[in-house]
Amino acid sequence: MAQYPQWSYSQSRANMFDECLRKYYFHYYAAHNGWNDRLGSPEQVHAYRLKQLRNFYLLFGDLAHRMCESALRQLNDGKQAPRPEFLSQTMRQLLNDAYVQSKDRDAWLRNPKQHMMLSEVYYGDDTLSSRISTIRERQQECVRHLYATRTWQEVSQPGMNILEIEKWDHLILFDTKVYVKMDLLYRRPDHNVVIVDWKTGREDDFSDQLYLYASYVQEKYNLPLDQIVIRVEYLVTGDHQEYSVTREDIDRVERNIGSYIQEMKSCLDDDYYNRPKPETFFTPMPSARKCRDCNFREMCSASVV
Incomplete structure:
Protein backbone atom coordinates (compact mmCIF):
# COMPACT_ATOMS: atom_id res chain seq x y z
CA MET A 1 0.00 0.00 0.00
CA ALA A 2 1.56 3.27 -1.13
CA GLN A 3 2.00 5.82 1.61
CA TYR A 4 1.08 8.68 -0.73
CA PRO A 5 -1.24 8.88 -3.75
CA GLN A 6 0.05 8.80 -7.32
CA TRP A 7 0.65 12.18 -8.90
CA SER A 8 -1.61 13.21 -11.78
CA TYR A 9 -3.56 16.19 -13.13
CA SER A 10 -7.19 16.65 -14.11
CA GLN A 11 -9.48 19.60 -14.69
CA SER A 12 -11.50 18.71 -11.60
CA ARG A 13 -8.30 18.71 -9.54
CA ALA A 14 -7.44 22.18 -10.84
CA ASN A 15 -10.95 23.42 -10.04
CA MET A 16 -10.66 22.23 -6.44
CA PHE A 17 -7.16 23.73 -6.16
CA ASP A 18 -8.67 27.11 -7.10
CA GLU A 19 -11.69 26.66 -4.84
CA CYS A 20 -9.90 25.96 -1.55
CA LEU A 21 -6.41 24.65 -0.77
CA ARG A 22 -7.56 23.04 2.49
CA LYS A 23 -10.34 21.17 0.68
CA TYR A 24 -7.78 20.14 -1.95
CA TYR A 25 -5.55 18.73 0.81
CA PHE A 26 -8.38 16.78 2.44
CA HIS A 27 -9.58 15.33 -0.86
CA TYR A 28 -6.28 14.38 -2.51
CA TYR A 29 -4.01 13.68 0.46
CA ALA A 30 -5.72 13.36 3.86
CA ALA A 31 -8.20 10.78 2.52
CA HIS A 32 -5.51 8.55 1.00
CA ASN A 33 -5.53 5.01 2.46
CA GLY A 34 -8.66 5.84 4.43
CA TRP A 35 -10.53 3.06 2.67
CA ASN A 36 -8.77 0.59 4.97
CA ASP A 37 -9.78 1.25 8.58
CA ARG A 38 -7.22 -1.26 9.83
CA LEU A 39 -4.23 0.40 8.14
CA GLY A 40 -5.35 4.01 7.77
CA SER A 41 -5.31 6.43 10.69
CA PRO A 42 -8.65 7.59 12.18
CA GLU A 43 -8.12 10.94 10.42
CA GLN A 44 -7.57 9.22 7.07
CA VAL A 45 -10.65 7.04 7.52
CA HIS A 46 -12.74 10.09 8.47
CA ALA A 47 -11.51 12.11 5.47
CA TYR A 48 -12.09 9.18 3.12
CA ARG A 49 -15.68 8.80 4.29
CA LEU A 50 -16.37 12.50 3.87
CA LYS A 51 -14.79 12.40 0.41
CA GLN A 52 -17.49 9.92 -0.65
CA LEU A 53 -20.39 12.24 0.25
CA ARG A 54 -22.45 13.36 -2.73
CA ASN A 55 -24.67 16.40 -2.86
CA PHE A 56 -27.95 16.30 -4.77
CA TYR A 57 -26.77 18.54 -7.59
CA LEU A 58 -23.66 16.47 -8.30
CA LEU A 59 -25.63 13.23 -8.07
CA PHE A 60 -28.18 14.56 -10.53
CA GLY A 61 -25.44 15.61 -12.93
CA ASP A 62 -23.91 12.13 -12.79
CA LEU A 63 -27.29 10.48 -13.38
CA ALA A 64 -28.01 12.76 -16.34
CA HIS A 65 -24.67 11.77 -17.86
CA ARG A 66 -25.53 8.11 -17.30
CA MET A 67 -28.85 8.71 -19.04
CA CYS A 68 -27.07 10.16 -22.08
CA GLU A 69 -24.49 7.37 -22.04
CA SER A 70 -27.13 4.64 -21.90
CA ALA A 71 -29.11 6.15 -24.79
CA LEU A 72 -25.97 6.57 -26.91
CA ARG A 73 -24.75 3.03 -26.28
CA GLN A 74 -28.10 1.59 -27.30
CA LEU A 75 -28.05 3.70 -30.44
CA ASN A 76 -24.47 2.62 -31.18
CA ASP A 77 -25.49 -1.05 -30.75
CA GLY A 78 -28.24 -0.66 -33.31
CA LYS A 79 -31.01 -0.79 -30.72
CA GLN A 80 -33.95 1.52 -30.21
CA ALA A 81 -33.21 4.42 -27.89
CA PRO A 82 -34.95 4.35 -24.50
CA ARG A 83 -38.29 6.14 -24.32
CA PRO A 84 -38.20 9.52 -22.54
CA GLU A 85 -40.75 8.19 -20.02
CA PHE A 86 -38.42 5.31 -19.16
CA LEU A 87 -35.44 7.64 -18.73
CA SER A 88 -37.45 9.97 -16.51
CA GLN A 89 -38.80 7.12 -14.37
CA THR A 90 -35.34 5.57 -14.00
CA MET A 91 -33.70 8.83 -12.95
CA ARG A 92 -36.50 9.55 -10.47
CA GLN A 93 -36.10 6.08 -8.96
CA LEU A 94 -32.32 6.39 -8.65
CA LEU A 95 -32.62 9.78 -6.95
CA ASN A 96 -35.18 8.35 -4.53
CA ASP A 97 -32.94 5.33 -3.86
CA ALA A 98 -30.06 7.66 -3.01
CA TYR A 99 -32.21 9.49 -0.49
CA VAL A 100 -33.42 6.23 1.10
CA GLN A 101 -29.88 4.81 1.28
CA SER A 102 -28.70 8.00 2.97
CA LYS A 103 -30.97 7.24 5.92
CA ASP A 104 -28.85 4.18 6.79
CA ARG A 105 -25.83 5.86 8.33
CA ASP A 106 -24.38 2.64 9.74
CA ALA A 107 -24.28 0.97 6.32
CA TRP A 108 -22.46 4.01 4.91
CA LEU A 109 -19.94 3.98 7.74
CA ARG A 110 -19.19 0.31 7.00
CA ASN A 111 -18.83 0.81 3.24
CA PRO A 112 -18.79 4.48 2.21
CA LYS A 113 -17.63 3.74 -1.34
CA GLN A 114 -20.55 1.47 -2.21
CA HIS A 115 -23.30 2.95 -0.04
CA MET A 116 -24.78 6.32 -0.95
CA MET A 117 -24.76 9.16 1.55
CA LEU A 118 -26.06 12.55 0.46
CA SER A 119 -24.23 15.42 2.11
CA GLU A 120 -27.52 17.25 2.68
CA VAL A 121 -28.77 14.27 4.73
CA TYR A 122 -25.46 13.71 6.54
CA TYR A 123 -25.22 17.33 7.66
CA GLY A 124 -28.98 17.86 8.11
CA ASP A 125 -29.00 20.77 5.67
CA ASP A 126 -32.19 22.80 5.42
CA THR A 127 -31.62 23.17 1.66
CA LEU A 128 -32.67 19.58 0.93
CA SER A 129 -36.35 20.17 0.11
CA SER A 130 -35.65 23.13 -2.20
CA ARG A 131 -32.91 21.18 -3.99
CA ILE A 132 -35.23 18.23 -4.54
CA SER A 133 -37.79 20.58 -6.09
CA THR A 134 -35.16 22.19 -8.35
CA ILE A 135 -33.79 18.84 -9.48
CA ARG A 136 -37.24 17.51 -10.33
CA GLU A 137 -37.70 20.43 -12.72
CA ARG A 138 -34.23 20.01 -14.23
CA GLN A 139 -34.73 16.29 -14.66
CA GLN A 140 -37.87 16.80 -16.71
CA GLU A 141 -36.15 19.39 -18.91
CA CYS A 142 -33.03 17.25 -19.46
CA VAL A 143 -35.05 14.23 -20.55
CA ARG A 144 -37.27 16.37 -22.77
CA HIS A 145 -34.34 18.05 -24.50
CA LEU A 146 -31.96 15.09 -24.98
CA TYR A 147 -33.46 13.75 -28.21
CA ALA A 148 -33.91 17.27 -29.59
CA THR A 149 -30.25 18.26 -29.18
CA ILE A 261 1.30 21.71 -12.13
CA GLN A 262 4.06 24.00 -10.88
CA GLU A 263 1.80 25.50 -8.22
CA MET A 264 0.50 22.10 -7.11
CA LYS A 265 4.02 20.74 -6.83
CA SER A 266 5.03 23.74 -4.75
CA CYS A 267 2.66 22.28 -2.11
CA LEU A 268 4.79 19.13 -1.86
CA ASP A 269 7.70 18.31 0.39
CA ASP A 270 8.79 15.62 -2.06
CA ASP A 271 7.44 15.59 -5.61
CA TYR A 272 8.94 12.15 -6.36
CA TYR A 273 6.75 10.47 -3.74
CA ASN A 274 3.98 13.10 -4.00
CA ARG A 275 4.36 13.76 -0.26
CA PRO A 276 2.43 16.89 0.71
CA LYS A 277 3.51 19.63 3.04
CA PRO A 278 1.73 19.71 6.42
CA GLU A 279 -1.99 20.45 6.48
CA THR A 280 -1.35 23.95 7.86
CA PHE A 281 0.42 24.89 4.62
CA PHE A 282 -2.83 24.45 2.69
CA THR A 283 -4.50 27.75 3.45
CA PRO A 284 -8.29 27.52 3.81
CA MET A 285 -10.40 29.87 1.72
CA PRO A 286 -13.62 30.12 3.74
CA SER A 287 -16.82 31.55 2.32
CA ALA A 288 -20.42 30.96 3.33
CA ARG A 289 -21.35 29.53 -0.08
CA LYS A 290 -18.35 27.25 -0.56
CA CYS A 291 -18.21 26.00 3.02
CA ARG A 292 -21.93 25.19 2.94
CA ASP A 293 -21.38 22.61 0.21
CA CYS A 294 -17.96 21.35 1.29
CA ASN A 295 -17.84 17.66 2.21
CA PHE A 296 -15.06 18.33 4.71
CA ARG A 297 -16.64 21.11 6.76
CA GLU A 298 -16.86 18.71 9.71
CA MET A 299 -13.04 18.41 9.74
CA CYS A 300 -12.17 22.00 8.92
CA SER A 301 -11.62 24.48 11.72
CA ALA A 302 -11.91 27.36 9.24
CA SER A 303 -15.41 26.46 8.05
CA VAL A 304 -17.83 29.38 8.36
CA VAL A 305 -20.93 27.16 8.37
Missing part, protein backbone atom coordinates in the same frame (compact mmCIF):
# COMPACT_ATOMS: atom_id res chain seq x y z
CA ARG A 150 -28.15 18.91 -32.24
CA THR A 151 -25.85 16.12 -31.12
CA TRP A 152 -28.59 13.50 -31.00
CA GLN A 153 -29.99 14.65 -34.32
CA GLU A 154 -26.55 14.21 -35.88
CA VAL A 155 -25.50 10.89 -34.34
CA SER A 156 -28.87 9.40 -35.34
CA GLN A 157 -28.08 9.94 -39.01
CA PRO A 158 -26.42 7.30 -41.23
CA GLY A 159 -22.66 7.56 -41.66
CA MET A 160 -21.88 8.78 -38.15
CA ASN A 161 -19.11 6.91 -36.34
CA ILE A 162 -19.10 7.04 -32.55
CA LEU A 163 -15.49 6.85 -31.36
CA GLU A 164 -15.71 7.26 -27.57
CA ILE A 165 -18.48 7.40 -24.95
CA GLU A 166 -17.54 8.33 -21.37
CA LYS A 167 -14.08 6.80 -21.69
CA TRP A 168 -11.26 7.62 -19.28
CA ASP A 169 -7.91 8.20 -20.96
CA HIS A 170 -4.92 10.45 -20.57
CA LEU A 171 -2.13 12.32 -22.28
CA ILE A 172 1.29 13.30 -20.96
CA LEU A 173 2.05 16.97 -20.43
CA PHE A 174 5.04 18.31 -18.45
CA ASP A 175 5.94 14.75 -17.40
CA THR A 176 2.51 14.42 -15.80
CA LYS A 177 -0.37 12.08 -16.56
CA VAL A 178 -3.26 14.38 -17.49
CA TYR A 179 -6.64 12.65 -17.32
CA VAL A 180 -9.45 13.32 -19.76
CA LYS A 181 -12.95 11.89 -20.03
CA MET A 182 -15.10 13.10 -22.88
CA ASP A 183 -18.84 12.55 -22.73
CA LEU A 184 -18.93 11.76 -26.45
CA LEU A 185 -16.63 11.81 -29.45
CA TYR A 186 -17.92 11.00 -32.93
CA ARG A 187 -16.83 11.36 -36.55
CA ARG A 188 -19.09 12.87 -39.21
CA PRO A 189 -19.12 11.85 -42.89
CA ASP A 190 -17.14 15.04 -43.69
CA HIS A 191 -14.31 13.48 -41.56
CA ASN A 192 -14.61 16.16 -38.89
CA VAL A 193 -14.82 14.88 -35.32
CA VAL A 194 -17.11 16.40 -32.70
CA ILE A 195 -16.33 16.55 -28.97
CA VAL A 196 -19.55 16.75 -26.96
CA ASP A 197 -19.89 17.85 -23.34
CA TRP A 198 -23.28 17.50 -21.63
CA LYS A 199 -24.09 20.15 -19.02
CA THR A 200 -26.95 20.04 -16.52
CA GLY A 201 -26.33 23.37 -14.79
CA ARG A 202 -26.13 26.98 -15.77
CA GLU A 203 -24.47 28.13 -18.96
CA ASP A 204 -20.84 29.05 -18.43
CA ASP A 205 -17.51 29.15 -20.22
CA PHE A 206 -16.02 25.66 -20.18
CA SER A 207 -13.76 26.21 -23.18
CA ASP A 208 -10.43 25.57 -21.42
CA GLN A 209 -11.45 22.07 -20.39
CA LEU A 210 -12.73 21.39 -23.89
CA TYR A 211 -9.53 22.64 -25.53
CA LEU A 212 -7.68 20.12 -23.38
CA TYR A 213 -9.95 17.45 -24.87
CA ALA A 214 -9.09 18.78 -28.32
CA SER A 215 -5.38 18.44 -27.56
CA TYR A 216 -5.96 14.80 -26.59
CA VAL A 217 -8.03 14.12 -29.74
CA GLN A 218 -5.45 15.73 -31.99
CA GLU A 219 -2.70 13.56 -30.52
CA LYS A 220 -4.59 10.26 -30.30
CA TYR A 221 -6.33 10.42 -33.68
CA ASN A 222 -3.62 12.35 -35.53
CA LEU A 223 -6.03 15.03 -36.74
CA PRO A 224 -5.50 18.60 -37.89
CA LEU A 225 -7.16 21.08 -35.57
CA ASP A 226 -9.49 22.37 -38.27
CA GLN A 227 -11.18 18.96 -38.27
CA ILE A 228 -12.07 19.15 -34.57
CA VAL A 229 -15.36 20.70 -33.42
CA ILE A 230 -16.20 21.28 -29.75
CA ARG A 231 -19.83 21.41 -28.67
CA VAL A 232 -21.42 22.04 -25.27
CA GLU A 233 -25.01 20.81 -24.92
CA TYR A 234 -27.00 22.49 -22.13
CA LEU A 235 -29.66 19.90 -21.41
CA VAL A 236 -31.74 22.04 -19.07
CA THR A 237 -32.31 24.79 -21.65
CA GLY A 238 -31.87 22.82 -24.87
CA ASP A 239 -29.27 25.31 -26.11
CA HIS A 240 -25.78 24.54 -27.32
CA GLN A 241 -22.51 26.32 -28.06
CA GLU A 242 -19.80 25.35 -30.52
CA TYR A 243 -16.12 26.22 -30.60
CA SER A 244 -13.49 25.85 -33.28
CA VAL A 245 -9.94 25.07 -32.22
CA THR A 246 -6.72 26.92 -33.03
CA ARG A 247 -3.11 26.21 -32.19
CA GLU A 248 -3.15 29.31 -30.01
CA ASP A 249 -6.03 27.87 -27.95
CA ILE A 250 -4.17 24.60 -27.40
CA ASP A 251 -0.90 26.34 -26.50
CA ARG A 252 -2.65 28.66 -24.05
CA VAL A 253 -4.45 25.84 -22.27
CA GLU A 254 -1.30 23.71 -22.08
CA ARG A 255 0.62 26.66 -20.61
CA ASN A 256 -2.13 27.06 -18.01
CA ILE A 257 -1.85 23.39 -17.13
CA GLY A 258 1.91 23.79 -16.78
CA SER A 259 1.36 26.66 -14.35
CA TYR A 260 -1.12 24.63 -12.31
Whole structure:
Protein backbone atom coordinates (compact mmCIF):
# COMPACT_ATOMS: atom_id res chain seq x y z
CA MET A 1 0.00 0.00 0.00
CA ALA A 2 1.56 3.27 -1.13
CA GLN A 3 2.00 5.82 1.61
CA TYR A 4 1.08 8.68 -0.73
CA PRO A 5 -1.24 8.88 -3.75
CA GLN A 6 0.05 8.80 -7.32
CA TRP A 7 0.65 12.18 -8.90
CA SER A 8 -1.61 13.21 -11.78
CA TYR A 9 -3.56 16.19 -13.13
CA SER A 10 -7.19 16.65 -14.11
CA GLN A 11 -9.48 19.60 -14.69
CA SER A 12 -11.50 18.71 -11.60
CA ARG A 13 -8.30 18.71 -9.54
CA ALA A 14 -7.44 22.18 -10.84
CA ASN A 15 -10.95 23.42 -10.04
CA MET A 16 -10.66 22.23 -6.44
CA PHE A 17 -7.16 23.73 -6.16
CA ASP A 18 -8.67 27.11 -7.10
CA GLU A 19 -11.69 26.66 -4.84
CA CYS A 20 -9.90 25.96 -1.55
CA LEU A 21 -6.41 24.65 -0.77
CA ARG A 22 -7.56 23.04 2.49
CA LYS A 23 -10.34 21.17 0.68
CA TYR A 24 -7.78 20.14 -1.95
CA TYR A 25 -5.55 18.73 0.81
CA PHE A 26 -8.38 16.78 2.44
CA HIS A 27 -9.58 15.33 -0.86
CA TYR A 28 -6.28 14.38 -2.51
CA TYR A 29 -4.01 13.68 0.46
CA ALA A 30 -5.72 13.36 3.86
CA ALA A 31 -8.20 10.78 2.52
CA HIS A 32 -5.51 8.55 1.00
CA ASN A 33 -5.53 5.01 2.46
CA GLY A 34 -8.66 5.84 4.43
CA TRP A 35 -10.53 3.06 2.67
CA ASN A 36 -8.77 0.59 4.97
CA ASP A 37 -9.78 1.25 8.58
CA ARG A 38 -7.22 -1.26 9.83
CA LEU A 39 -4.23 0.40 8.14
CA GLY A 40 -5.35 4.01 7.77
CA SER A 41 -5.31 6.43 10.69
CA PRO A 42 -8.65 7.59 12.18
CA GLU A 43 -8.12 10.94 10.42
CA GLN A 44 -7.57 9.22 7.07
CA VAL A 45 -10.65 7.04 7.52
CA HIS A 46 -12.74 10.09 8.47
CA ALA A 47 -11.51 12.11 5.47
CA TYR A 48 -12.09 9.18 3.12
CA ARG A 49 -15.68 8.80 4.29
CA LEU A 50 -16.37 12.50 3.87
CA LYS A 51 -14.79 12.40 0.41
CA GLN A 52 -17.49 9.92 -0.65
CA LEU A 53 -20.39 12.24 0.25
CA ARG A 54 -22.45 13.36 -2.73
CA ASN A 55 -24.67 16.40 -2.86
CA PHE A 56 -27.95 16.30 -4.77
CA TYR A 57 -26.77 18.54 -7.59
CA LEU A 58 -23.66 16.47 -8.30
CA LEU A 59 -25.63 13.23 -8.07
CA PHE A 60 -28.18 14.56 -10.53
CA GLY A 61 -25.44 15.61 -12.93
CA ASP A 62 -23.91 12.13 -12.79
CA LEU A 63 -27.29 10.48 -13.38
CA ALA A 64 -28.01 12.76 -16.34
CA HIS A 65 -24.67 11.77 -17.86
CA ARG A 66 -25.53 8.11 -17.30
CA MET A 67 -28.85 8.71 -19.04
CA CYS A 68 -27.07 10.16 -22.08
CA GLU A 69 -24.49 7.37 -22.04
CA SER A 70 -27.13 4.64 -21.90
CA ALA A 71 -29.11 6.15 -24.79
CA LEU A 72 -25.97 6.57 -26.91
CA ARG A 73 -24.75 3.03 -26.28
CA GLN A 74 -28.10 1.59 -27.30
CA LEU A 75 -28.05 3.70 -30.44
CA ASN A 76 -24.47 2.62 -31.18
CA ASP A 77 -25.49 -1.05 -30.75
CA GLY A 78 -28.24 -0.66 -33.31
CA LYS A 79 -31.01 -0.79 -30.72
CA GLN A 80 -33.95 1.52 -30.21
CA ALA A 81 -33.21 4.42 -27.89
CA PRO A 82 -34.95 4.35 -24.50
CA ARG A 83 -38.29 6.14 -24.32
CA PRO A 84 -38.20 9.52 -22.54
CA GLU A 85 -40.75 8.19 -20.02
CA PHE A 86 -38.42 5.31 -19.16
CA LEU A 87 -35.44 7.64 -18.73
CA SER A 88 -37.45 9.97 -16.51
CA GLN A 89 -38.80 7.12 -14.37
CA THR A 90 -35.34 5.57 -14.00
CA MET A 91 -33.70 8.83 -12.95
CA ARG A 92 -36.50 9.55 -10.47
CA GLN A 93 -36.10 6.08 -8.96
CA LEU A 94 -32.32 6.39 -8.65
CA LEU A 95 -32.62 9.78 -6.95
CA ASN A 96 -35.18 8.35 -4.53
CA ASP A 97 -32.94 5.33 -3.86
CA ALA A 98 -30.06 7.66 -3.01
CA TYR A 99 -32.21 9.49 -0.49
CA VAL A 100 -33.42 6.23 1.10
CA GLN A 101 -29.88 4.81 1.28
CA SER A 102 -28.70 8.00 2.97
CA LYS A 103 -30.97 7.24 5.92
CA ASP A 104 -28.85 4.18 6.79
CA ARG A 105 -25.83 5.86 8.33
CA ASP A 106 -24.38 2.64 9.74
CA ALA A 107 -24.28 0.97 6.32
CA TRP A 108 -22.46 4.01 4.91
CA LEU A 109 -19.94 3.98 7.74
CA ARG A 110 -19.19 0.31 7.00
CA ASN A 111 -18.83 0.81 3.24
CA PRO A 112 -18.79 4.48 2.21
CA LYS A 113 -17.63 3.74 -1.34
CA GLN A 114 -20.55 1.47 -2.21
CA HIS A 115 -23.30 2.95 -0.04
CA MET A 116 -24.78 6.32 -0.95
CA MET A 117 -24.76 9.16 1.55
CA LEU A 118 -26.06 12.55 0.46
CA SER A 119 -24.23 15.42 2.11
CA GLU A 120 -27.52 17.25 2.68
CA VAL A 121 -28.77 14.27 4.73
CA TYR A 122 -25.46 13.71 6.54
CA TYR A 123 -25.22 17.33 7.66
CA GLY A 124 -28.98 17.86 8.11
CA ASP A 125 -29.00 20.77 5.67
CA ASP A 126 -32.19 22.80 5.42
CA THR A 127 -31.62 23.17 1.66
CA LEU A 128 -32.67 19.58 0.93
CA SER A 129 -36.35 20.17 0.11
CA SER A 130 -35.65 23.13 -2.20
CA ARG A 131 -32.91 21.18 -3.99
CA ILE A 132 -35.23 18.23 -4.54
CA SER A 133 -37.79 20.58 -6.09
CA THR A 134 -35.16 22.19 -8.35
CA ILE A 135 -33.79 18.84 -9.48
CA ARG A 136 -37.24 17.51 -10.33
CA GLU A 137 -37.70 20.43 -12.72
CA ARG A 138 -34.23 20.01 -14.23
CA GLN A 139 -34.73 16.29 -14.66
CA GLN A 140 -37.87 16.80 -16.71
CA GLU A 141 -36.15 19.39 -18.91
CA CYS A 142 -33.03 17.25 -19.46
CA VAL A 143 -35.05 14.23 -20.55
CA ARG A 144 -37.27 16.37 -22.77
CA HIS A 145 -34.34 18.05 -24.50
CA LEU A 146 -31.96 15.09 -24.98
CA TYR A 147 -33.46 13.75 -28.21
CA ALA A 148 -33.91 17.27 -29.59
CA THR A 149 -30.25 18.26 -29.18
CA ARG A 150 -28.15 18.91 -32.24
CA THR A 151 -25.85 16.12 -31.12
CA TRP A 152 -28.59 13.50 -31.00
CA GLN A 153 -29.99 14.65 -34.32
CA GLU A 154 -26.55 14.21 -35.88
CA VAL A 155 -25.50 10.89 -34.34
CA SER A 156 -28.87 9.40 -35.34
CA GLN A 157 -28.08 9.94 -39.01
CA PRO A 158 -26.42 7.30 -41.23
CA GLY A 159 -22.66 7.56 -41.66
CA MET A 160 -21.88 8.78 -38.15
CA ASN A 161 -19.11 6.91 -36.34
CA ILE A 162 -19.10 7.04 -32.55
CA LEU A 163 -15.49 6.85 -31.36
CA GLU A 164 -15.71 7.26 -27.57
CA ILE A 165 -18.48 7.40 -24.95
CA GLU A 166 -17.54 8.33 -21.37
CA LYS A 167 -14.08 6.80 -21.69
CA TRP A 168 -11.26 7.62 -19.28
CA ASP A 169 -7.91 8.20 -20.96
CA HIS A 170 -4.92 10.45 -20.57
CA LEU A 171 -2.13 12.32 -22.28
CA ILE A 172 1.29 13.30 -20.96
CA LEU A 173 2.05 16.97 -20.43
CA PHE A 174 5.04 18.31 -18.45
CA ASP A 175 5.94 14.75 -17.40
CA THR A 176 2.51 14.42 -15.80
CA LYS A 177 -0.37 12.08 -16.56
CA VAL A 178 -3.26 14.38 -17.49
CA TYR A 179 -6.64 12.65 -17.32
CA VAL A 180 -9.45 13.32 -19.76
CA LYS A 181 -12.95 11.89 -20.03
CA MET A 182 -15.10 13.10 -22.88
CA ASP A 183 -18.84 12.55 -22.73
CA LEU A 184 -18.93 11.76 -26.45
CA LEU A 185 -16.63 11.81 -29.45
CA TYR A 186 -17.92 11.00 -32.93
CA ARG A 187 -16.83 11.36 -36.55
CA ARG A 188 -19.09 12.87 -39.21
CA PRO A 189 -19.12 11.85 -42.89
CA ASP A 190 -17.14 15.04 -43.69
CA HIS A 191 -14.31 13.48 -41.56
CA ASN A 192 -14.61 16.16 -38.89
CA VAL A 193 -14.82 14.88 -35.32
CA VAL A 194 -17.11 16.40 -32.70
CA ILE A 195 -16.33 16.55 -28.97
CA VAL A 196 -19.55 16.75 -26.96
CA ASP A 197 -19.89 17.85 -23.34
CA TRP A 198 -23.28 17.50 -21.63
CA LYS A 199 -24.09 20.15 -19.02
CA THR A 200 -26.95 20.04 -16.52
CA GLY A 201 -26.33 23.37 -14.79
CA ARG A 202 -26.13 26.98 -15.77
CA GLU A 203 -24.47 28.13 -18.96
CA ASP A 204 -20.84 29.05 -18.43
CA ASP A 205 -17.51 29.15 -20.22
CA PHE A 206 -16.02 25.66 -20.18
CA SER A 207 -13.76 26.21 -23.18
CA ASP A 208 -10.43 25.57 -21.42
CA GLN A 209 -11.45 22.07 -20.39
CA LEU A 210 -12.73 21.39 -23.89
CA TYR A 211 -9.53 22.64 -25.53
CA LEU A 212 -7.68 20.12 -23.38
CA TYR A 213 -9.95 17.45 -24.87
CA ALA A 214 -9.09 18.78 -28.32
CA SER A 215 -5.38 18.44 -27.56
CA TYR A 216 -5.96 14.80 -26.59
CA VAL A 217 -8.03 14.12 -29.74
CA GLN A 218 -5.45 15.73 -31.99
CA GLU A 219 -2.70 13.56 -30.52
CA LYS A 220 -4.59 10.26 -30.30
CA TYR A 221 -6.33 10.42 -33.68
CA ASN A 222 -3.62 12.35 -35.53
CA LEU A 223 -6.03 15.03 -36.74
CA PRO A 224 -5.50 18.60 -37.89
CA LEU A 225 -7.16 21.08 -35.57
CA ASP A 226 -9.49 22.37 -38.27
CA GLN A 227 -11.18 18.96 -38.27
CA ILE A 228 -12.07 19.15 -34.57
CA VAL A 229 -15.36 20.70 -33.42
CA ILE A 230 -16.20 21.28 -29.75
CA ARG A 231 -19.83 21.41 -28.67
CA VAL A 232 -21.42 22.04 -25.27
CA GLU A 233 -25.01 20.81 -24.92
CA TYR A 234 -27.00 22.49 -22.13
CA LEU A 235 -29.66 19.90 -21.41
CA VAL A 236 -31.74 22.04 -19.07
CA THR A 237 -32.31 24.79 -21.65
CA GLY A 238 -31.87 22.82 -24.87
CA ASP A 239 -29.27 25.31 -26.11
CA HIS A 240 -25.78 24.54 -27.32
CA GLN A 241 -22.51 26.32 -28.06
CA GLU A 242 -19.80 25.35 -30.52
CA TYR A 243 -16.12 26.22 -30.60
CA SER A 244 -13.49 25.85 -33.28
CA VAL A 245 -9.94 25.07 -32.22
CA THR A 246 -6.72 26.92 -33.03
CA ARG A 247 -3.11 26.21 -32.19
CA GLU A 248 -3.15 29.31 -30.01
CA ASP A 249 -6.03 27.87 -27.95
CA ILE A 250 -4.17 24.60 -27.40
CA ASP A 251 -0.90 26.34 -26.50
CA ARG A 252 -2.65 28.66 -24.05
CA VAL A 253 -4.45 25.84 -22.27
CA GLU A 254 -1.30 23.71 -22.08
CA ARG A 255 0.62 26.66 -20.61
CA ASN A 256 -2.13 27.06 -18.01
CA ILE A 257 -1.85 23.39 -17.13
CA GLY A 258 1.91 23.79 -16.78
CA SER A 259 1.36 26.66 -14.35
CA TYR A 260 -1.12 24.63 -12.31
CA ILE A 261 1.30 21.71 -12.13
CA GLN A 262 4.06 24.00 -10.88
CA GLU A 263 1.80 25.50 -8.22
CA MET A 264 0.50 22.10 -7.11
CA LYS A 265 4.02 20.74 -6.83
CA SER A 266 5.03 23.74 -4.75
CA CYS A 267 2.66 22.28 -2.11
CA LEU A 268 4.79 19.13 -1.86
CA ASP A 269 7.70 18.31 0.39
CA ASP A 270 8.79 15.62 -2.06
CA ASP A 271 7.44 15.59 -5.61
CA TYR A 272 8.94 12.15 -6.36
CA TYR A 273 6.75 10.47 -3.74
CA ASN A 274 3.98 13.10 -4.00
CA ARG A 275 4.36 13.76 -0.26
CA PRO A 276 2.43 16.89 0.71
CA LYS A 277 3.51 19.63 3.04
CA PRO A 278 1.73 19.71 6.42
CA GLU A 279 -1.99 20.45 6.48
CA THR A 280 -1.35 23.95 7.86
CA PHE A 281 0.42 24.89 4.62
CA PHE A 282 -2.83 24.45 2.69
CA THR A 283 -4.50 27.75 3.45
CA PRO A 284 -8.29 27.52 3.81
CA MET A 285 -10.40 29.87 1.72
CA PRO A 286 -13.62 30.12 3.74
CA SER A 287 -16.82 31.55 2.32
CA ALA A 288 -20.42 30.96 3.33
CA ARG A 289 -21.35 29.53 -0.08
CA LYS A 290 -18.35 27.25 -0.56
CA CYS A 291 -18.21 26.00 3.02
CA ARG A 292 -21.93 25.19 2.94
CA ASP A 293 -21.38 22.61 0.21
CA CYS A 294 -17.96 21.35 1.29
CA ASN A 295 -17.84 17.66 2.21
CA PHE A 296 -15.06 18.33 4.71
CA ARG A 297 -16.64 21.11 6.76
CA GLU A 298 -16.86 18.71 9.71
CA MET A 299 -13.04 18.41 9.74
CA CYS A 300 -12.17 22.00 8.92
CA SER A 301 -11.62 24.48 11.72
CA ALA A 302 -11.91 27.36 9.24
CA SER A 303 -15.41 26.46 8.05
CA VAL A 304 -17.83 29.38 8.36
CA VAL A 305 -20.93 27.16 8.37
